[in-house]
Amino acid sequence: MARLLLSALSLTALIGYFIFTLGVAGFYISYYFGYFTVQSGIVGCVVFLLAGLRALRTETDPVWLDMLRVSVTTYILVSGVVYALITFQPANVAYAVSIPWSSQILHFWIPALAVIDWFVDPDKARLPWKNLGLVLVFPVFWLIFTLVRGDLIGWYPYFFLDARLVSGPLETFIYYVLIVVIITGIAALLTAATRMKPHRFHPRMSVLGQRSGRVRAATTPNTPGDAPRDAPTATATERPGKVRVR
Numbered sequence: 001m002a003r004l005l006l007s008a009l010s011l012t013a014l015i016g017y018f019i020f021t022l023g024v025a026g027f028y029i030s031y032y033f034g035y036f037t038v039q040s041g042i043v044g045c046v047v048f049l050l051a052g053l054r055a056l057r058t059e060t061d062p063v064w065l066d067m068l069r070v071s072v073t074t075y076i077l078v079s080g081v082v083y084a085l086i087t088f089q090p091a092n093v094a095y096a097v098s099i100p101w102s103s104q105i106l107h108f109w110i111p112a113l114a115v116i117d118w119f120v121d122p123d124k125a126r127l128p129w130k131n132l133g134l135v136l137v138f139p140v141f142w143l144i145f146t147l148v149r150g151d152l153i154g155w156y157p158y159f160f161l162d163a164r165l166v167s168g169p170l171e172t173f174i175y176y177v178l179i180v181v182i183i184t185g186i187a188a189l190l191t192a193a194t195r196m197k198p199h200r201f202h203p204r205m206s207v208l209g210q211r212s213g214r215v216r217a218a219t220t221p222n223t224p225g226d227a228p229r230d231a232p233t234a235t236a237t238e239r240p241g242k243v244r245v246r
Contacts, residue, residue, distance in 0.1 A: 001055075003048045003055060005118060006110065007045050009105065009109070010044055010045040010106075011045050012105075013041070016100075016105075019102075036139070036142055037076075039142065042139075044110070044114070047068045047072045047184060048072075049070075053080045059123045060125070061124065062125065067131055067134065070127065070136070070191060072189060073111075073114045073115060074187045077114070077115060078179070080107045082158070084108075118190060122226055126194050127191045127194045131191075136183060136185070138180070139183055143176070147161065161175075206226065
């Protein structure tokens, strides 16, 4: 149920942010879908919906679904980190920065809730480290598309992608490397969480434990003064002089 609510919250924030951008002068609708936050939010809305519907039917998730959850959680968390660095940079300290409610939900609330949902989930699939590189596929394609598109239309969703707004190619390259490191680090942390799950109670092991306990009890030597276990007991029957052993 929590994932379904997270999906609905994502959809609400995306719609609210779209309405907000319509009121910005000189902002085209196509620009809205160029943001990494918006694209990852749309994908996250779908993935959280699928994960929520799956959770209603079974407790465990397949590996492919948890891999999608790792990717989406990484993307929206990176969006929040980058947005926070841009918004609260030292140049903005002198004046107040107004952040619409939809942007706050997209960049702060949804990433936080997605991370909480991931770490409190006890039934995550154990993800292999070799799939870690798959998390970078979407960001790399987005970056290539954004750079080519930006060169054609003269607009970039983030200032550090625009060579005209930075000191040179070296600074741009540093930003690229920093983003890759952040994405890889977050994905590695989320993947590591699936490999440190505590051992769960297993009914079969409990039965074996009970059996071994009975065996130990049967082989335990008697204490002095106790009657031997399982020893035959003699009882007198109606016929005097005869004893029946049972």
